Amino acid sequence: MTASLVALLKSTGLSAMTLGNGVMLVIACVLIYLAIARKYEPLLLLPIGFGMLLANLPLCDLMAPPTEGSTGGLVWWLYQGVKYGIFPPLIFLGIGAMTDFGPLLANPKTIFLGAAAQFGIFATFFGALFLGFNSPQAASIGIIGGADGPTAIYLTAKLAPELLGAVAIAAYSYMALVPLIQPPIMKLLTTRKERAVVMEQLREVSRMERIIFPIISTLVISLLVPPSAPLIGMLMFGNLCRECGVVDRLSKTAQHELINIITIFLGISVGATASADKFLQAGTLQIIFLGLLSFCIGTAAGVLFGKLMCYLTGGKVNPLIGSAGVSAVPMAARVSQIVGQQANPQNFLLMHAMGPNVAGVIGSAIAAGVLLSLYGS
Amino acid sequence: MLNKESLLEIMRELGKTCVKELIVTHDRVEMRTYERGATEASGGRNVAPAPEIVSSPVPETGLKEKIKEKLRENSVEIKSPLPGTAYLAPGKDTNGKALPGEGASVKEGSLIALVEAMKMFNEVFSPVKGTIRSIKVGNETSVKVGDLMMVIEKSA
Numbered sequence: 001m002t003a004s005l006v007a008l009l010k011s012t013g014l015s016a017m018t019l020g021n022g023v024m025l026v027i028a029c030v031l032i033y034l035a036i037a038r039k040y041e042p043l044l045l046l047p048i049g050f051g052m053l054l055a056n057l058p059l060c061d062l063m064a065p066p067t068e069g070s071t072g073g074l075v076w077w078l079y080q081g082v083k084y085g086i087f088p089p090l091i092f093l094g095i096g097a098m099t100d101f102g103p104l105l106a107n108p109k110t111i112f113l114g115a116a117a118q119f120g121i122f123a124t125f126f127g128a129l130f131l132g133f134n135s136p137q138a139a140s141i142g143i144i145g146g147a148d149g150p151t152a153i154y155l156t157a158k159l160a161p162e163l164l165g166a167v168a169i170a171a172y173s174y175m176a177l178v179p180l181i182q183p184p185i186m187k188l189l190t191t192r193k194e195r196a197v198v199m200e201q202l203r204e205v206s207r208m209e210r211i212i213f214p215i216i217s218t219l220v221i222s223l224l225v226p227p228s229a230p231l232i233g234m235l236m237f238g239n240l241c242r243e244c245g246v247v248d249r250l251s252k253t254a255q256h257e258l259i260n261i262i263t264i265f266l267g268i269s270v271g272a273t274a275s276a277d278k279f280l281q282a283g284t285l286q287i288i289f290l291g292l293l294s295f296c297i298g299t300a301a302g303v304l305f306g307k308l309m310c311y312l313t314g315g316k317v318n319p320l321i322g323s324a325g326v327s328a329v330p331m332a333a334r335v336s337q338i339v340g341q342q343a344n345p346q347n348f349l350l351m352h353a354m355g356p357n358v359a360g361v362i363g364s365a366i367a368a369g370v371l372l373s374l375y376g377s
Numbered sequence: 378m379l380n381k382e383s384l385l386e387i388m389r390e391l392g393k394t395c396v397k398e399l400i401v402t403h404d405r406v407e408m409r410t411y412e413r414g415a416t417e418a419s420g421g422r423n424v425a426p427a428p429e430i431v432s433s434p435v436p437e438t439g440l441k442e443k444i445k446e447k448l449r450e451n452s453v454e455i456k457s458p459l460p461g462t463a464y465l466a467p468g469k470d471t472n473g474k475a476l477p478g479e480g481a482s483v484k485e486g487s488l489i490a491l492v493e494a495m496k497m498f499n500e501v502f503s504p505v506k507g508t509i510r511s512i513k514v515g516n517e518t519s520v521k522v523g524d525l526m527m528v529i530e531k532s533a
Contacts, residue, residue: 201522330496333495337497341499345486345502350494
């Protein structure tokens with residue numbers, strides 16, 4: 001009798017629970033709390049948190065690969081979309097359909113701000129190398145500073161899948177914290193007078209320009225940095241669907257149903273990669289620290305380049321729009337708007353900041369392509 | 378608003394035109410004009426002093442323009458700073474903040490409107506102290522950059 005009770009107890013998950021599992025379950029609940037109660041990027045942190053919860057339930061084996069006699073866990077199958085780099089480009093398809101490149105086309109020089117803010121990626125790459133990560137790992141950590149979730153997941157899944165959970169969580173947490181991280185850096189590097197600069201109204205962008213832009217940029221970028229092609233190609237195709245005006249149904253599906261479905265799959269499977277043995281390491285803390293550093297350097301580089309442009313144009317560019325070059329659309333642009341309006345209540349930078357902001361998305365996808373061509377197998 | 382001097386000035390101006398009668402009601406200028414010699418003109422005899430003021434609307438708008446101009450010196454046009462959805466409903470609580478309606482007095486820097494773009498409520502603040510004279514666009518209508526949203530009358 002006693003023996004059978006013990007056997008029953010052993011078949012439950014409770015007996016197989018390790019300390020690591022327990023800690024991971026607590027972390028998962030913290031992420032779920034942050035997503036629900038604090039609204040930190042809930043669309044991603046909630047699925048990631050719950051995926052983490054599922055992956056750390058002992059004996060449930062949701063992340064188990066198929067073996068002789070078993071078909072494999074549900075989440076393992078979902079994860080194949082991340083592993084083979086399918087989900088992030090599909091997310092980009094939706095982002096492309098949602099993005100208005102108008103502010104960038106109206107003021108094309110803001111593309112330099114989008115490029116400058118990618119500096120954090122490369123600075124952090126060297127920081128991570130210095131801390132003892134290998135090159136592919138360092139590249140995956142640096143990309144956190146691109147502030148672009150799908151790009152970070154795409155690159156990390158290819159270069160250092162063992163870090164995927166930590167990198168994705170760091171990337172999305174910092175993106176949620178953009179309104180806290182950026183303003184002190186922006187204020188430190190600019191004078192009140194610079195922040196108060198009111199920018200000239202943006203010109204109208206013609207339909208022709210809007211249609212040609214995604215085609216040309218796909219051609220140019222994919223020819224120069226071929227590994228960027230999946231991300232840039234999908235981003236620009238989504239944008240073409242949006243701008244051409246003849247495939248409204250495709251555009252609507254890409255920016256609503258499709259991106260939502262993929263977000264669920266992506267979030268749960270990325271969260272599920274954070275198993276106790278991979279996540280509970282000193283390396284994770286280093287990744288979280290380096291990710292923050294990457295964000296800060298990217299912001300600072302964008303603002304400093306903005307100052308340079310302000311100087312070169314004789315005070316026509318507000319340096320605050322530079323910080324929007326770290327992608328994080330549209331949060332980073334909103335931060336530029338808020339900080340700008342604090343200095344001058346009649347200042348509206350939002351649309352001006354959208355230029356570097358969308359340029360930043362392209363910029364981090366290119367940076368990912370460059371890193372892939374350097375360290376991809 | 379109408380003192381003796383300005384009344385006299387209006388009368389002098391009227392003398393130069395073909396307006397025969399002007400009815401002024403209290404504070405607001407309510408003008409009714411009767412064209413001098415209109416009957417004659419219809420009869421085929423043109424007695425109007427100058428061709429550009431033959432018809433009655435000319436002097437009327439001329440006067441209205443004058444009054445408008447006077448108001449314009451004192452009024453500040455609030456234009457939309459960015460493309461989006463304008464929130465201006467008087468007394469309506471939007472985003473947790475009450476917006477002032479027509480006739481409300483505002484201080485420099487007080488919130489007068491919201492323009493929602495990129496899921497962000499951008500606050501529009503009054504650049505002057507004064508009174509909101511008129512709101513030009515409906516609540517929750519979409520606006521482009523530079524669209525006139527409201528007119529504020531500056532107060533001393």
